[in-house]
Each structure stands twice: as structure tokens, then as C-alpha cells.
Amino acid sequence: MRVILDTQNCQAYGNCMLTAPDVFDLDEEAGTAIILRERPPAELRAAVEEAVRSCPVQALTLED
Ligand code: SF4
Structure with missing residues (x-):
């Protein structure tokens, strides 16, 4: 499992940090x-x- 962040898209809402600190x-x-x-x-x-689901701008992707 690998997490990929699209920094161009991320708006720093912080949902990901609250969900998986x-x-x-x-x-x-x-x-x-x-x-x-x-x-x-x-x-x-x-x-x-x-x-990944909680990100409002779909900036996170999960790869297997
Ligand atoms: S939830 Fe999405 S937009 Fe918010 S900080 Fe995380 S990756 Fe960025």
C-alpha cells in the first residue's frame, strides 16, 4: 500500500490528518x-x- 499526495490539488483542509494522524x-x-x-x-x-475518501478535493490516491 502506497499513499500519493497531489500537492497541486491539496487545499490543506486537514481532513486526512484528523482521520489518520x-x-x-x-x-x-x-x-x-x-x-x-x-x-x-x-x-x-x-x-x-x-x-482518502474524506479529502474534499481528491488529492489523495492509494496504490497497492
Ligand atoms: S484532506 Fe485533502 S486537501 Fe485536505 S490536507 Fe488532506 S490531502 Fe490536502
Whole structure:
């Protein structure tokens, strides 16, 4: 599992960070999310999937 962030699209809403704080953080200066764990462990899959769904601008993609 690999998480991909489209920084051009990200609007720093922070939904991803609130949903999966072990995987996402916010860079407030840059105005984008940060991926803390690009390849999160399987036990975080449900939270990461929820974070991908929660992004209002579809800036997150999950690859297997
Ligand atoms: S939810 Fe989407 S727009 Fe918001 S910080 Fe995360 S990736 Fe960016």
C-alpha cells in the first residue's frame, strides 16, 4: 500500500490528518498535507482509506 499526495490539488483542509494522524500531517507554511508514512502498515489501511475518501478535493490516491 502506497499513499500519493497531489500537492497541486491539496487545499490543506486537514481532513486526512484528523482521520489518520499516524500517516498525515499538515505543513501550514507550505499549505499542504505531508505524508508521514508513504507506505503505511496494513493495520492502518482502514484509516488511510477513510482519509482518502474524506479529502474534499481528491488529492489523495492509494496504490497497492
Ligand atoms: S484532506 Fe485533502 S486537501 Fe485536505 S490536507 Fe488532506 S490531502 Fe490536502
